[in-house]
Amino acid sequence: MSATIEKQSNPVYPIMVAIGICHLINDTMQAVIPAMFPLLERDLGLTFTQLGMISFVLNIFASLLQPAVGFMTDKKPFPYALPIGMVSSFIGLSLLILSGQYWMILVSVIFLGIGSAIFHPEGSRVSFMAAGNKRGLAQSIYQVGGNSGQALAPLLSAFLILPFGMNGVAYILIFTSIGIFLLTKISMWYKRQLDAEKKSNIKKVLVSSLPPLTKNQVKMALTVLLLLIFARSFYVTNITNFYVFYLIEQYGMSVERGQLFIFVFMAFGVVGTFFGGPLSDRFGRKNIILLSVIAPIPFCLALPFIPLPAVLLFLIIIGMLIMISFTVTVVYAQELVPSKIGTMAGLTIGVAFGMGAIGSIVIGKLIDEMGIHFTMNAVSVLTLLLFVAFLLPRDQVRKAN
Template sequence: MTVLVAGHAVDDLYQGAVPAVVPFLVAERSYSYLAAAGITVAATLLSSVVQPLFGVLTDRRPMPWLVPVGMIVAGAGIGLCGLSSSYLFTWLAVALSGLGVAAYHPEAARLARRVSRGGHVGMGWFALGGNVGFALGPVFVTPVLAFGGLAASPVLAVPALVGGVLTWVAQRGARGNGGQPEIRAGRDDWRQFGRLTVVVIARSMVTFGLGTFLAIWVAQRVGGLIAGSVALVVLFGVGAAGTLLGGVLAERWGRIRVVRVSYALGVPAVAGVALAPGPAVYVFVALTAVTLYVPFSLHTTLGQDYLPNRLGTAGGVTLGLAVSVGGLAAPAVGALASAATLQWALLSLVVLPLVAWVAARGLAEPVRCGLEPR
């Protein structure tokens, strides 16, 4: 599990790396806003579309080698993106990274379920790794490219190479020790999984909307770029703690109740981000982080229990799609901010946790099957 958590952090670091690379592309190559947006779309669109397809493929035939290979490909794409002045080459390199991210998640989620024996806390740790990696993307990328420019981009692939090799070694060791038990399959419940998918997409949209515009809003509301950066630290830092808290709460109160209460509380929390005066906004940013990240790992365990015969598909949608599809909705929030105000754009995000809460009201706790040897 330690290797899986660290590997998830490394893999999702390359999703968080894309927004950090874009400003350097704009500065060195004079990309337009449209061209810069195209780079972001290259990563998010391909990853969100292809990820469920990898899930379907791995359900037909397990492909554990996709975990280290997907990680390495994700890093290689980012490593290559600065080596050519050709926009097409750069776009394809970033798209390759998105493809690697998509290949990684379904099989990694299956392995995490197996190693954690279906436990909520274990999956919470696995989800935490991805959230931490995403947040560390800019922290890793910025000093490397600030010091060496885009020509130093191959350095960015080093964590993926190291992580991929370590994961491969750990997988071989697990096979040599007989592996972990699998969850015994039951009946797939597509109706419940469809409801859960609505919850996942709504949560992803509000998370990306806030992540994109929160720093700008808080800088205007409180004053100064540092104030905006602090807001992002609060959002991602409290969110990381919330990811673990979700597993603990689910063990005591049940997953469905925790998911419903989280999104119900998310409505006033997101509204507070848009309406709270001055430094009080930080309180609502922290509350919003809790409400959005507590259910994160629970989506994955619920999805896998709703589709026990299609764990790859469940992981691809609840874990992979959750991270990427929200990026496609961020431009709509920006368009609303341009047409009205940024405050109204952020206030419109209140609708999304409300949608998640309504969809979650139709969820039922799946019957969890026992464990059996591989």
């Protein structure tokens, strides 16, 4: 029987940064879809419900497959799944460029969703393997890459897609090719690590900072964590996919200026994501989750009612605070079930995608049926659900080495 210990190795920073860059490229491809919404509404006359369905199909494939991929690779790691996943996304983006009808767009986003589902659990595993004793930092670098890619959506819309249409989307294929090359190199390193573990008969696993918990306590904690991810993802989806239309109707903004406001929200979300991991290493996972999900609630509730000069400030505060927990919830889930690194990454990130998928179609339907003002207010009230964070078990704050 092989020995099982936690190897407190030094961080492998080149791999940590490389997988973060690949995460940026992967999520930039996903970001093309919401970035195209104003174009699709303008040129193809799609309804908000149809736009929500496009986002639903993309995210539901990513969310449903991610835990399954994580579970399978926990049992039998497959290093070269990483470039294969990005090849699927490359195919999806190529089909998107050629599509001129609603059903073709749906087919293309299926390939993008599959590629994302394959990439995320294995990317998170590579981040863990390269982390050494900097687990929170490694996960932050990884997630900052992804959130940066998502944050590019409004800029892509304003400066690439709206002016140039599908020709603008084609430029992203160049970066996708770079991502496939980098992931092939990372997969070689990944395979060498697995071979080294096999030869040494020592398996690297995560040692949890949480106290011993019963199975029922773990299940309850995971339920609370998934409720947090649900509420956070629903709210963030509302802002990133549909708030631009509220800015246009309520404040008379142009599409381009509205997209810049959304970019600021997402850019400060990237800042929050980066600091979340290191802060949780220093001050504890639960403490940082509480800060992230409780502090922005008053700003979320007030956002639909404030005058335009305050909107940008509120978006900065909400974006930065609410996304601090993005990294931490992944690490917290992995520490709840330390023997299932890939499964927990796939579950938490997959649920985030899934709630984004459900949120897109529900919010789109609400806007069509009830109007955009009612919908913005309703989604803001949903953030009160974030108070369940107090029910999470408290972890131990580790002393710095």
